[in-house]
Amino acid sequence: MIARQMENSRPEFPLGYLLEAEAQWWRIYCGALEFKWNHIDVWKHDPSASDDAYFALADKVSELAENQLRLKETGEMHLYAGMGYALRARMLGIRKENRATARAAVKARAHFMRGLEMDPSLADNKTGLGLYNYYVDTLTGIARMLRAIMGLPAGDKQLGIQQLEDAMVHGELTGVDARFYLSKNLRYYDQQYERALKVMEPLAAQYPQNPIFVLFIGNLNALLGRNERAAASYRAAENLAGALPGTEGACRVRVDALVKEGLGMVGTR
Numbered sequence: 001m002i003a004r005q006m007e008n009s010r011p012e013f014p015l016g017y018l019l020e021a022e023a024q025w026w027r028i029y030c031g032a033l034e035f036k037w038n039h040i041d042v043w044k045h046d047p048s049a050s051d052d053a054y055f056a057l058a059d060k061v062s063e064l065a066e067n068q069l070r071l072k073e074t075g076e077m078h079l080y081a082g083m084g085y086a087l088r089a090r091m092l093g094i095r096k097e098n099r100a101t102a103r104a105a106v107k108a109r110a111h112f113m114r115g116l117e118m119d120p121s122l123a124d125n126k127t128g129l130g131l132y133n134y135y136v137d138t139l140t141g142i143a144r145m146l147r148a149i150m151g152l153p154a155g156d157k158q159l160g161i162q163q164l165e166d167a168m169v170h171g172e173l174t175g176v177d178a179r180f181y182l183s184k185n186l187r188y189y190d191q192q193y194e195r196a197l198k199v200m201e202p203l204a205a206q207y208p209q210n211p212i213f214v215l216f217i218g219n220l221n222a223l224l225g226r227n228e229r230a231a232a233s234y235r236a237a238e239n240l241a242g243a244l245p246g247t248e249g250a251c252r253v254r255v256d257a258l259v260k261e262g263l264g265m266v267g268t269r
Helices: 002-009 015-031 047-071 075-094 098-118 124-137 141-150 158-169 173-186 192-206 211-223 227-242 248-267
Strands: 035-036 039-041
Touching: 002 015, 015 047, 015 075, 015 158, 015 211, 015 248, 035 248, 039 173, 039 211, 047 075, 075 098, 075 124, 124 158, 124 173, 158 173, 173 192, 173 248, 192 211, 211 227, 211 248, 227 248
Parallel strands: none
Antiparallel strands: 035 039
8 A cells, every 4th residue: 555655664654644544535435435415425423443544644744844844844734734733623524513514613713724824835735724614614504603603713705615726726735525515515506406516527537446436427417307317327337336346345345236226216127
């Protein structure tokens, strides 16, 4: 595994741990996908033993970066520190631990803002800032009240979209995340299915072995009423899942179940 090799060769540098955490995230995310309100996503994730290893990696990323920042402040290390906290916020978010999610997100935001201030060329900072701006500006009800009580900085959805669009093109580490989450948000929060599809399609082309991106394309086509295209994408995702290695068993099982459900929803078996 490339990430482990990087950790062994440079144990004090955050990148290897970041990449390993990302790999673990996608494995956990895939295994928790489900249909709700005709949308495929992870709506809730019950805490599991695998979360502990993920949190340890996320904390390692932030810890190593902040150690470096105490020696010398750089935009790059602020980026890594922010990404460590963002990794933590992402998992806490799907576990519905709202206060802890908010605390981690605010710490991530502070590092991303400082990192971008120090080095405007680090577009990866805009992924984290874009997600913060988008999500905080879409909060409703109790969540918005919680933001006020905790004194969280306000968001700006339109600015968040612009930041994600920039990051998905220019980000070196987070371009995939920026594109995926922008598409996902445009689909669910804004119901801009056509636009979301155009944002998602390049991911399936760039990563043709990844069933998650193909599943989401199928879901978007179904939401657009393009049932034949949706069915074709679902079957393609099923074939891709069947080729996954044994370590991805939970993802394979989940994709198979979603394909069956998705085909039933578009009137095809």
